[in-house]
Amino acid sequence: MLILLINHLLAQQGQLRRELARFEGKVAEIVALPVSARFQIQPDGLLVSSAEAPLTTLRFSPSLLPRLALRDEAAYREIVVDGDALLGAEIGKLLRNLRWDAAEDMSRLFGDVVTHRLTRAGATLFGACGELLQRLASQYAEHWTQERPLLAKPDGVAQYLQEVDHLRDAVERLEKRLAHLENRSHELPSRH
Structure with a gap:
């Protein structure tokens, strides 16, 4: 599942895929127990599941996941790399730079014209008219963090x-x- 997600994001980022393709055929593993993924790098820079012994393993505690999601640089330094340091650095760079292109995914679902209109409408909504929504969101966030601490x-x-x-x-x-x-x-x- 993790490999499918990474491949989906890599498909949207040609530069990252090309950089990863330099390590074609090498096997790496990401371990954040209970989740782990062992994969081989393909010629196109995408990943495929592998049973071979990894040349490098990146290990980190699942408790780091929120900090990694927030792009906390100190959290990236807590990832332990065992094995091939160069390959480990490339996988770490991959984790740091993966981004989701929501507009591209929307385009596949709704087509380019609808996606363009939705994107424009969203920009307008979150532009001048978005101030009202921002205030409402702020009030709800305050409510759920102060008055009724759910968040x-x-x-x-x-x-x-x-x-x-x-x-x-x-x-x-x-x-x-x-x-x-x-x-x-x-x-x-x-x-x-």
């Missing part, structure tokens, strides 16, 4: 993710300290 505020989500990162780092430091103390206790002469 999380972006600042709150960012703070939560930062606190999770700090907690994870503190746990790692504590584990290292415990391992160090455990090693020292084995080195001390025993008293009988």
